[in-house]
Amino acid sequence: MRLKVRILYFASIREKLGRDSEEIDLPADVATIAALRTHLRARGGAWADALAEGKLLRAAVNQDMAQPAAAIKAGDEVAFFPPVTGG
Amino acid sequence: MRISVQTEDFDLGAEVKAISGNPKIGAVASFVGLVRDVAMTLEHYPGMTERAIAKIVDEAKSRWQVIDCAVIHRYGALQPNDQIVMVAVASGHRGDAFAACEFIMDYLKTQAPFWKKEQTEEGTRWVEAKAEDDKAAERWPDVRGLIPVKRPPSAMG
Numbered sequence: 001m002r003l004k005v006r007i008l009y010f011a012s013i014r015e016k017l018g019r020d021s022e023e024i025d026l027p028a029d030v031a032t033i034a035a036l037r038t039h040l041r042a043r044g045g046a047w048a049d050a051l052a053e054g055k056l057l058r059a060a061v062n063q064d065m066a067q068p069a070a071a072i073k074a075g076d077e078v079a080f081f082p083p084v085t086g087g
Numbered sequence: 088m089r090i091s092v093q094t095e096d097f098d099l100g101a102e103v104k105a106i107s108g109n110p111k112i113g114a115v116a117s118f119v120g121l122v123r124d125v126a127m128t129l130e131h132y133p134g135m136t137e138r139a140i141a142k143i144v145d146e147a148k149s150r151w152q153v154i155d156c157a158v159i160h161r162y163g164a165l166q167p168n169d170q171i172v173m174v175a176v177a178s179g180h181r182g183d184a185f186a187a188c189e190f191i192m193d194y195l196k197t198q199a200p201f202w203k204k205e206q207t208e209e210g211t212r213w214v215e216a217k218a219e220d221d222k223a224a225e226r227w228p229d230v231r232g233l234i235p236v237k238r239p240p241s242a243m244g
Contacts, residue, residue, distance in 0.1 A: 011130055011202035012213045056216075063135035064142075065198060079132060079200075083216030086129065086160060086201025087120055087172055087192060 003074030010081035016050035026074050033059045034068035090140050094163040099173055106155035106177045116184035117175035118192050122165045125205045129162040132200035143194040151183035190227055197224040
């Protein structure tokens with residue numbers, strides 16, 4: 001059984017990346033939201049742009065808002081999105 | 088308690104009536120948000136949206152007397168003057184109803200995963216989050232279970 005995380009992208013992030021979700025094997029050294037963001041950013045191109053350091057992004061783990069230091073593990077659903085603008 | 092994320096319009100009067108049946112209720116405060124000026128499309132995160140709203144309502148219930156409430160938020164394509172969101176809170180007295188209604192709206196603005204994309208004549212653009220929305224949410228002290236957008240000052244005034 002492979003250990004995967006499901007990653008969802010919303011709004012401007014989804015558009016920049018040209019996809020709304022993916023599943024990846026969680027690298028052994030990626031244990032937090034911040035580390036996952038760095039890992040994805042290292043893909044370069046649109047990823048480096050959409051997830052650029054300093055860009056204001058929000059994240060959720062298993063559908064709860066989460067801080068960059070929040071832990072993630074295989075089987076989690078992680079989402080990246082811009083600050084919300086509902087209401 | 089009714090939470091709905093839907094494309095269809097809603098009827099505030101009917102929703103208020105539906106949460107007003109308990110004879111202990113002496114006050115219902117409600118808010119309706121409308122689309123201003125430009126057509127837009129609202130995207131959301133199905134599943135998380137309902138969960139986030141439920142957490143905000145739970146937090147309101149832990150602070151004020153909330154006998155019943157209804158929160159409805161629309162998504163999809165909306166035109167100027169369309170209704171986007173409504174919050175109605177039924178309580179014993181108006182103080183709790185007003186406060187809980189305003190709290191739910193303030194937190195919904197910063198915690199519920201919705202994103203607005205406006206359609207203008209020049210094209211489409213994602214609406215940027217407003218710092219004043221963060222400030223509105225931050226003025227409620229000691230919110231447990233919800234993550235403030237920024238850490239509020241350690242001492243309130």
